[in-house]
Amino acid sequence: MTVLGITSFAHDSAAALVRDGRVIALAEEERFNRERRTGRFPHEAIRFCLKTAGLGPGDLHAVGFFLRPDLVRGRIAAIARDFFPRALLDLPVRIGEQLAFHVGLEAGLRRARLPRRRLVFVEHHLCHAASAFYPSPWERAAILTVDGKGEWAATTLGIGEGGAARILEEVRYPHSLGYLYAAITGFIGFRPWSAEGSTMALASFGDPTRYRAAFARLLRRREDGGYAVCLDRLDFAIGQPRHRPAIEALLGPARRPDEPLEQRHHDVAAALQEAVEEAVLALLRRLHALTGADAVCLAGGVCLNAAMNGRIVAESPFASHLFQPLASDQGTALGAALEVDAAAARAAGRPVPRVPIEGLHLGPGHDDARCRAAADRAIAAGAPIRVAPVAADGGPGGRDGAVARAAAAAIAAGGAIGWVQGRLEAGPRALGARSIVADPRDRAMHERLNVSVKRRELFRPFAPAVLAEAADDWFRMPGARTGRPLRDMIVCVPVRAERAGQIPAVVHVDGSARVQVVDEAAVPRYRALLAAFGELTGVPIVINTSFNGRGEPIVATPEDAIDCFLRIGLDALFLGDVVVTRARS
């Protein structure tokens, strides 16, 4: 059975193609239309998925959609009732959104020539749950999903067993940990739904004790493991997540984006981070008691919080954990497709096909010839670049080995390089296909990358990529506490104290790092790069950060890469088997 999954009209837009439980292709629309976190209908992503499988729209057995509009209408009505009369003013906006949603969906389906009668609406959190459970290695596992909101649920507790994911309990919007994180992100002066990573990074510099009591009032923890948000101080039900003026009695005045960051803001972020971590751990304790399962699968945008995930791995009552790396809504396209595929198998009495996802390199790829052609075209168009093929050096690994060794030498010499190889990775993290790579031994590299390459705040950390066989030497890896190797930069682990001084550019202030383990599932040249850098320096680790400019999606095509290379402060671009550098004027 071949199923297309779609996410659209949300803060992500993506398409995934699944055939008998196996993920054939997955891509986010933002990589094609170059609008970061676009919500537009994923025409290009759908076209890519169908082309990869060699199918037309008529060949699809079903199309899964990541949301159930009927449940959304129920939530809108309930909010209008429970927050009357303020919600009455908001109602025309919500009704307008619903009309636009239906018109947009019909138009999108028509233009993509997808059969309307094969469209299946799947509950949002069930999509999250399915995306985490079906590719997991376990026959039976608990499932926790935590995000801003789906149709109504903001958190769900569920179970996967007998080839089906089921939701047992839920906490409903407006009681949402995702909204809480976004609202406090806005309070600190960052952009909600965008800069939560900045809040998480800021938290590591703060003291949670100062505002612990305040957050105990903002996020009431219940004895049964649940939670409720203080709606007198936080304004969630109407429009975007905001704080009310009453919050300033607890946390002091809100920060405007142009004001300097003070220690108070660090402390607020730290207390927020602690409160959310404690709430999720309490949910996991309830889920463990509810299901008795040994393992748990986690998904939903809140589960992108790598620091929280590190604590979960260390402290939760479950023996093993699997974090869906596509935790935000791009993963619900995959989840919708997997759930429809599984439901059809159950209905037909067939065993539900479950195939683990080895890597996230599921997007479009560009071979060396295509990369060379793109570089040549850029020169012909007058781009100020020089292009040189990597010379064969007669070493092991052939062409891949030569490219890796040349890149390793460039990094070891203090360069920050763009790295475009193989199929594009899905999700918010660059995983060695569209990355910026640099030397983690150089403390100054951290500042240089933040200032002149990424153009972002100095406190933002960078993540290390490490060869799988060397990971235990450098980091305290969780072993069987995670259900698959940490390939996806979604969990923070402690750096071994005796090693931390050797890689200062990637060690967080609390001694942890958001590690990427590079094993056989990675792009071969990326793995070869780490091996070559290890041979050259004795450190099989590089800094890996996403290849994009500020506020842009990660680059997708060789053309995107050359364009971005010319705008940010990189020393070289390893594009397939050619090296692109700036031409001297």
Added chain:
Amino acid sequence: MYHPGRTPVKGGRGRARYNARNVVELPRKVVRNLLRLNPLELLVVVVAGLLYLPVFGVARLLGGVEPRARDGGFWPGSGAAATDDDGAPRR
């Protein structure tokens, strides 16, 4: 001099007369203010007015609005699978 709606009246017959006049005045004021709206604003008000009760009522009939959003806490998950009870994909 007595100006209904402007001069505070402390009580007695004057107060009752003031209230009575206000009751009559209110719908007139609402209509007058509605007529001052531009067409777009008027459309929003009319759409909101027309749809508020039906949306609320229909959703309630469908059983979609039982939980009180202010309460928080756990609710049974709807957990609807992608198929109907007979196993057919849900449309």
